[in-house]
Amino acid sequence: MSLNIELLESSFLQIKPQETEFMAHFYKTLFADYPEVKPLFANTHMGKQAKQLFKSLVMVVENLRNPDVLSNALQGLGTRHVKYGVLPEHYPMVGSTLLKTFSIYLGSTWTPNTEQAWIEAYTVVTELMLSGTDYSSKILTPHAQQV
Ligand code: HEM
Incomplete structure (x- = not known):
């Protein structure tokens, strides 16, 4: 997939x-359409958070021509999101809200x-963020213990 930079x-x-x-x-x-994600932000300073999210969007757009920079930054961001309690199924919620806001x-x-350009960009961002995570091992562990 080549992005429409x-x-x-x-x-x-x-x-x-x-x-x-x-x-x-x-x-x-986001909170109106998906109230289930609200608790994830229970202890978050939303003014600061808004600035950080926007800054990361700027970083993405400024590095569309630097795939290595983009991969490193987004993998790290994805890893940190596991600690924030974010699950893979939350990504489409943020994606559809971003598109709606755009x-x-x-x-x-x-x-x-x-619209197509942003759908593709968000898909790549999600894939890169999730590649920095290991959700599958979390899901597999209970089964492994049963054997
Ligand atoms: C395009 C995808 C996303 C981007 C670019 C993004 C960006 C960010 C950034 C820059 C931060 C600041 C902390 C840090 O750098 O580690 C952050 C924190 C956070 N994000 Fe995301 N995020 C994304 C997806 C999501 C999703 C899908 C959720 C779940 C609904 C989520 C929930 C949170 C939470 C709970 C925090 C922590 C706030 C705190 O520090 O209390 N994010 N995000």
Whole structure:
């Protein structure tokens, strides 16, 4: 899969000046659509968290042409997310909320091509983050003990 880098870059440029509103809308929508993830953020400073998530989106878009940098950063991020209690099934929830928020803040420039570009980018981000984790061994352990 080759990402549509130009479209990802140009659409994200439009989001950048709207960072605060974009992030506030993102978390509001995430918690409204998926209340089950709210407890994961019980002890989180949401203002700080919003800035960190946005910074990592900037990092992703700035390194679309540097796959090694992207892989290292996202694998590490994925590993840390295990400690935050995040499970693989939570990733599509964040993905659909991100896309929904992009569609609102990009307005008329949210075209089927832009949507496709972000679906593919989020798929790659998820794969790289999950490649830094070992959820399968957690699931297999109880069965292994029964044998
Ligand atoms: C595109 C995927 C994601 C990105 C880029 C991302 C980015 C980040 C970043 C940059 C942090 C700050 C801490 C750190 O760097 O380790 C963070 C923390 C966190 N993220 Fe994510 N995240 C993603 C997916 C998810 C998902 C799917 C969930 C679950 C709903 C989630 C829940 C959390 C939680 C609970 C924290 C910890 C907050 C705390 O410190 O209390 N994230 N995320």
